[in-house]
Amino acid sequence: MAEPFDTVDVIRAKRDSERLSDEQIDWVIDAYTRGVVAEEQMSALAMAIFLNGMERAEIARWTDAMIRSGERMDFSTLSRPTSDKHSTGGVGDKITLPLAPLVAVFGVAVPQLSGRGLGHTGGTLDKLEAIPGWNASLSNDEVLAQLEDVGAVICAAGSGLAPADKKLYALRDTTSTVESLPLIASSIMSKKIAEGTGSLVLDVKVGSGAFMKELDTARELAETMVALGTDAGVRTVALLTDMSTPLGLTVGNALEVRESVEVLAGGGPADVVELTVALAREMLAAAGQEDADPAAALQDGRAMDVWRKMIAAQGGDPDAALPVAEHTEDVLAEADGVLTGLDAYDVGVASWRLGAGRARKEDPVQAVAGVELHAKPGERVRAGQKLMTLHTATPERFDRAREALAGAVVIEPDGATRERAIVLDRVAG
Structure with a gap:
């Protein structure tokens, strides 16, 4: 059967800053999914969108088609x-870990379909895979059962949700079109709307460690x-949050799980607690629970109880010792x-x-690797004081990590x- 459009004509239209019709958008997403x-043609179209943008109606149709x-x-x-x-992604952003069980305390189910780092x-x-035994892959039926029983699930999105986005996301990463506003918005929202949640809170990061x-x-x-x-009928709110400096005092995998458990135990860094509680309030209000007090549920152990059930339900041992790096160096x-x-x-x-x-995408990651911070911006420090500890299983990586940090630290003698x-x-x- 002949195709109703020619791919080259669609690329040319966006190259020349024209608005794509609904029919063109529907066809190009479907045809790309079918192969x-x-x-290389979708690469050209993605770059044309990156350079020339899309109108609101185009972005909405593109999202719906995905x-x-x-x-x-x-x-x-x-x-x-x-x-x-x-x-939208940041450095030290472990907020999902304490947030999902915290919101579930109040009878709101949290279907947190998450991704891997890139x-x-x-x-x-x-x-979460730093926790011994924890399993990221659940069937749709297992997700529903865990949401009903525990109230929170953090797992990999199934391959059936927005497959066009899965293909396009991988392509954007290799063609330098990740930062396109229409492509970011449609990528995130196609997955979240397909996921079927009743309400959604977006944490849009701003600063050097963010896309924006x-x-x-x-x-x-x-x-x-x-x-x-x-x-699309989803109650949606967004918070713009600072990502000029890392969140909390840890960046890495097992390191961030350890810090998340501290937050669930009523402690942890103030910025992680503040953002977790702020996002919890928004999620609960969007689900009709305006009077809930998430800060109290962190302090009194209720959120920790749900965390332990959530980890155990996915095969993880909430009491297991987390892996620790054999090699560390201080900055x-x-x-x-x-x-x-x-x-x-x-x-x-x-x-x-x-x-x-x-x-x-196919590279392995080390559970133990990362950076531990001993001071945050706004604090007074002394020469020779530990600012960071670098963690890795492969010490030959230290030199390249130190190179990355060459301009990271600014100390002012009379800073405020x-x-x-x-x-x-x-x-x-």
Whole structure:
């Protein structure tokens, strides 16, 4: 059967900054999923979109076409409402780990379909796989059963959800089109809408360690995604949050699980606790629980109880010792003063080079690798004081990690000690 469109005509239209018709968009996504549109042709179209953008209606149709490329999950049989969170990715961003069980405490089911890390940003599944026995792969029936029983699940998205996005995501990563606002928005929202959640809170990162370096572009991305979710019938809210410096005091896999458990035990770094509670409040309000007090549930052990059930339900041992790196090296402060800068991107790259991340999707990761921070921006430090500890199973990686950190640290002799704001803005539909 003849195809209704010519791929070259679709590429040319976007190359020349024309608006793609609904029919063109529907066809190109379907044809790419079927293999009719070649990888090099979709590469050209992705670059044309990167350079010339898309109108709101185009992004909405593109997102819808990607949803229709696969199956949709249905949580309507659950006895509780559903709410989910998506982060655009950062350094030290382990928030999903304490957040999912915390929200579940209040009778809201959290279907957290998560991914793996690529480049300098960590992946939630890589972190949890540091727990002995924990399994990331669940069937749809197992997801539903765990949501009904435990209230929270963190697992890999099934291959049936938005398969067009899966193909396109891998292509964007190898063609330098990852940072395209229409492609980011449609990628995230096609998966989240297909996932079937009733409400969604977006954590849109801003700063050196995020895809969006500037507040204005991050706000535009947030507004686009909130509109896509709202139009699809999903109650959607976005928080713009700071990613100029890493979240918490750990970057890596087992290191971040350890810190998450500290938060669930009522401790942990103040910035991780603050953001976890802020996102929990938004998720609970979106699911109709405006009066819930998530901060109290972290302090009194209720969130920890759900965490232990959630880990055990997926084959993990919540009491097992987490793996520890055989090799560590310290990075010392070179002067007295106030630590005014600790660049999130540089720390993320160092962690990646130590073995915590991957350059290609098929690369293995080390559970033990990463960076432990001993000071955060705004704190006074002394020359010779430990600023960071590098962790790895392969000590030959230390030199390249140190190279990544060459410009990461800024110490000013008379800098001001200060608290930084984590939540920068809020966008609602």
